[in-house]
Amino acid sequence: MDESRDEPRGPVEPTASAAGALRPSWRYRVSGGFWEERMRVNREVTIPLGPERLEEAGNLENFRLAAGGGSGPYQGPVFSDSDVYKWLEAAAWEQGREPSPTLAGLQAPMTRLVASAQAPDGYLNTFYQCHPERDPHFSELTFGHELYCAGHLFQAAVAAVRSGGSTELLGVSGRFASHLATVFGPDRRQGVPGHPEVEMALVELYREGGDARCLELARYFVDARGNRLLPLERFDSPYFQDHLPVRKATTPEGHAVRALYLAAGAADVAAETGDATLLDSLRVQWDNMVASKTYLTGGLGSRWEGEAFGDPFELPPDLAYCETCAAIASVMWSWRMLLATGDPSFADLIERTMFNAVIAGVSLDGTRFAYVNPLQVRSTGEQVSERSAGYGRRAWFGCACCPANVMRTLSSWEHYFVTVSPAGVQLQQFGTGTFSAMTPAGPATLLVNTDYPWDGELDIEVLDAPGGSWELSVRAPGWCREPTGRLNGREDLEPTGGYLRATRAWVPGDRLEVRLPMPARRTSADPRVDAVRGCVALERGPLVYCFEGADLPGGADLERVVLPEGPLGTRALAGLTAGAVGLGVDALSLDIETSDGLYKTPSDPTPTGSTELRLTAIPYFAWGNRDIGAMRVWVPRA
């Protein structure tokens, strides 16, 4: 199909010979509603901030130094190149959405700067190039991050060409990858990257350039991992996922972003090599993650120590780390698993994660970022770490991995909406817009109108269709108890296999009305989640809600609030994001005498009284956009 060649493509573009139940489709064109606002802020406010911040933090000057110009010492952490690459990736996806001369004016010199720093042998890493005394290269695999940075370079290069942009970074990447292929491999240097990332990037580079050595090297890194090849520094092997081969792991462990990038890369390797055993292992790991290690928001990584997953059911809301990058990595992994299996559970987790854990990572005005995303904040007083959520979102970080990761995720988000299969087309994510997709019968174009996630009505109209028969599927979200679909006002669709499906020879004007009733609901956790025992959380549709101190009557203390049974109402929220819906709920504020002591014997502390409150819960992603104060998702039941 010639037409497919002109369409901008997105992250993950399996080759024709790759295994997988589904394939990515062309970009969805969001034209209004929730995601339009988030992506517009990302394009117009957040991404343009990047070059300024990268200049202030020294990331760009490092490239000038490595290229032989510039001044001063290397600045920032060892992996600071990766922030530049993630920004370039974000800008590239935006060019694929709609050309932007402003962004192009920022991209072009940054691309040239990156290219100018590449060494004659293809090596590129400004930290090591600025520290020649640390030669030889790749001798500090544990925390050196050379391969991690290379991975982000490759992803930026792939984004540029898939968006119709410059091939300059692809050339740089190809030379670097060729260099890597001379260094690492089963018959060469044994070693794995301290921080996975290059695995999925190498597969994507293989997909663009066709160099089989890239796929081989990715497979080598996946296969070699788990054999304790990494010399230990500061953390033990599980931190690095180097204690157990990927195929033997049954649950993600250790540093969450490392674990999830590795899983995404392994899924890419499994797809391109048809490795069903590897895919099966990833499925088991994903299932166990969802069954015992995933926050209600989709956030991942319970521990500050080692930014690690933690044990099953160790899901404290207050001490949650839930790094923004881990949520993004989860979306990347789940997308690959969705393509591999067709199971909409993966799209369910993508939805939950994007609406809650990911977009909580950036302020509604697009200027400030969260590194950790806990589900409870008690105090916003002085904290010991710059990452503390109690500070609210910040303009940038000393370790600034998250901000540009949010940028590239929102700028490529439209690529996650639609998949295609031999049977037809699947609408996986929802928002107002249009999309074209290659059906078995030929290209079709559809229009979606919805106020999702504020209501659950999707009106889908066929604008253009080929003549033949094909199946149109709409994901029936796992959170929805009674999803319904009605075709042309007459025929009711039953959900099967997690989708509402209709197969017919669609013609322009055909309408599918999908209704996903989203009454506000109370959610409780498995009793083994000790940290939220006796608590409920409020949800509506794909959104998790929270309470903020700012919404309590003056002087009331969020630590004393409990929720009795009772109806949950909805109400319009002003001052957050367009169309936002809050939840109204009756609550009680307990009288607790602090003088009773922290521990009591023998019976339960029995508060002597309580005060009735009418509270409003707001979507979790919107917390901390007014006054920064106490916040909690899980609230004790009265």
Added chain:
Amino acid sequence: MDESRDEPRGPVEPTASAAGALRPSWRYRVSGGFWEERMRVNREVTIPLGPERLEEAGNLENFRLAAGGGSGPYQGPVFSDSDVYKWLEAAAWEQGREPSPTLAGLQAPMTRLVASAQAPDGYLNTFYQCHPERDPHFSELTFGHELYCAGHLFQAAVAAVRSGGSTELLGVSGRFASHLATVFGPDRRQGVPGHPEVEMALVELYREGGDARCLELARYFVDARGNRLLPLERFDSPYFQDHLPVRKATTPEGHAVRALYLAAGAADVAAETGDATLLDSLRVQWDNMVASKTYLTGGLGSRWEGEAFGDPFELPPDLAYCETCAAIASVMWSWRMLLATGDPSFADLIERTMFNAVIAGVSLDGTRFAYVNPLQVRSTGEQVSERSAGYGRRAWFGCACCPANVMRTLSSWEHYFVTVSPAGVQLQQFGTGTFSAMTPAGPATLLVNTDYPWDGELDIEVLDAPGGSWELSVRAPGWCREPTGRLNGREDLEPTGGYLRATRAWVPGDRLEVRLPMPARRTSADPRVDAVRGCVALERGPLVYCFEGADLPGGADLERVVLPEGPLGTRALAGLTAGAVGLGVDALSLDIETSDGLYKTPSDPTPTGSTELRLTAIPYFAWGNRDIGAMRVWVPRA
């Protein structure tokens, strides 16, 4: 009194002009029972391990390097000198208990080695002496730890002379302190130590040497702190207690050991300068710590991140840091507050902390140590940190602050048992043994027989007494609901002000029978402690109990256990420590279907059934001495 001059003295020996309700008495001579075993293991097993471990880790070689001999580079963290000093302090206290030629043979060369490394100007720190390129000294106050190490040197020196040992370290300390006095002070260099410790050590050095500059410098460091004098590295000012002057703080914040050493030093300064305002501020901080930031075990410091206190009511049992050193620091602070105020609440916390949080830090056989002391361990699988409790106790640590801290604490523990006041003598801690004390009428000697903490019967007999009248007081522990005392089988004593008191002209043969009934009890927490909502803990006397996986029937899962109401029995425990008493309790193991999902809507997860179990709880301090497995103190109520 000449006699007092021959008695070994202990940590904290206020000058005659110091303010304070109580004064330390002479050493209690534990001769049997619980503490005899713990202190014997400490003396015979743990302390003798020290020199070997310090040699292996390079701490001693660092001194040889600094003295101009030795070989190789400096080894270990920047504060590695302090481990040597803490070991010397521990050995010194043991010599005060009873001379040990074995320990003396280890002490003497180590003392000479330390002295040999001192620079001509009095400076002594092997890290900086081995890194001359990092001159000038004291230019890296934030994490350089020069003053921290100096403090431990001074404490070791004071311990040696108070135990009748060598004055060599006192000379070294005096020269170093004189050097410090030329560097720091209101009219000289402005700065405070990144890690408090030197404050209390300087006051103690002042008490031994009478050099007023030591007290002035300690006061300066206390006064200057909280003014953001420390350049920031890695952590923000609250980590270092440098965000708020000590007198304005209302609760301990930031790194727990730093905060508590600072508080102990401030209490010493308050005592020696008669600064009632400073003491009042410390009292407020202590009260708030106990009301909202103290674990049931007495453990302190909730967060791995920054080893910090955390917010009020942030007391997760699983993610608890509860560093052994923080528990020890709490005992040090509370002891100073007890002397200052006479309030037995401080002795209550010392007791709770020693019996639970402190001695959990060393294995029953005395060979292995815990760094963190959580109240719940789910998994003992692979962990990311060497400090993880899931590994069980370890032979030593890269950062080995805790082991020698336990050694010096147990070797000086007998000094915390008895206080004196103008009215008489107070027995603050309990164990079988004898003690002499200076009463207002002259020296008296008493004998105590008890199986404490396994039962609550204390039989106290007067062996020798002066002619006049004086008050004998026995602390009535806060955990005890009905403490009673009977004098010579006839007169009943009523507890007043937290003590059972009797005033008379005591004569040899007088007997006081104290009865502290200790039925096993169920304890619950303030409802704001989110992490243990709906749970109970079992306690008996001063002991907190826990459940271990090792005591569950095969295949049972501690995560599924809940406790219905019902009687608690006691039972003898074999294989732990002599006379140990366990608690027998009926429990249920819930059937939980993992396939039900981690989160459920709309109602509570309702396990379909449960299995009855008869379980034994063991004292918390003894956990992890058999097979390392799951452990928990707080268990859900059925």
